Amino acid sequence: MKFIYALLLALCLLALVSQSSAGLMGGWSKQDPTNEEYTNLWYNQVQGLFLTSLNDDKTTQINARPMIIGVKTQVVAGLNILYTIKFDNKIYDIKVFRNLNGDVSITSINNPQV
Numbered sequence: 001m002k003f004i005y006a007l008l009l010a011l012c013l014l015a016l017v018s019q020s021s022a023g024l025m026g027g028w029s030k031q032d033p034t035n036e037e038y039t040n041l042w043y044n045q046v047q048g049l050f051l052t053s054l055n056d057d058k059t060t061q062i063n064a065r066p067m068i069i070g071v072k073t074q075v076v077a078g079l080n081i082l083y084t085i086k087f088d089n090k091i092y093d094i095k096v097f098r099n100l101n102g103d104v105s106i107t108s109i110n111n112p113q114v
Contacts, residue, residue, distance in 0.1 A: 028082065031071040038071045042083060045104045046096050050085070053109060064088045080107075087112075 031038060047066055069091070070084030078099040085092045090112035098104050 026074060026076065028072040028074050031073055033068045033071045033084075035071065038081065038083075039068060041081070041096075041098070041104065042066075042068055046083065046094070046106065049104075049106050050092075050094055050109070053106065066092075 033039075050066065064087060066085045066087040068083060069086050070082075072082040074080040074082075078097060081096045081098065083092075083094045083096065085094055092112050093110040094106060095108045096104060097107050
């Protein structure tokens with residue numbers, strides 16, 4: 001009888017542990033915005049895509065350099081990166097996807113907040 005109770009207790013504990021860790025998977029994790037991995041990715045690949053997207057309508061005058069003020073990541077089949085950028089006195093949230101091959105694309109840019 002003790003064996004059955006011990007087995008039930010072990011199964012309950014296993015269920016609790018697996019359920020609590022599953023809740024964390026896929027969530028956004030705050031990162032250091034000065035981390036070299038994210039700053040290099042921004043300045044070498046993403047910044048150009050961002051500035052090009054702003055200038056698509058030919059009405060945006062680009063005369064400032066974007067500054068990273070926040071970074072969050074989400075592990076998926078690749079990596080989602082959420083950059084919070086200050087540019088031209090506005091704050092943008094820019095979602096970026098980096099696939100397993102290292103290819104990068106912007107998935108969304110929010111409306112700027114003043």
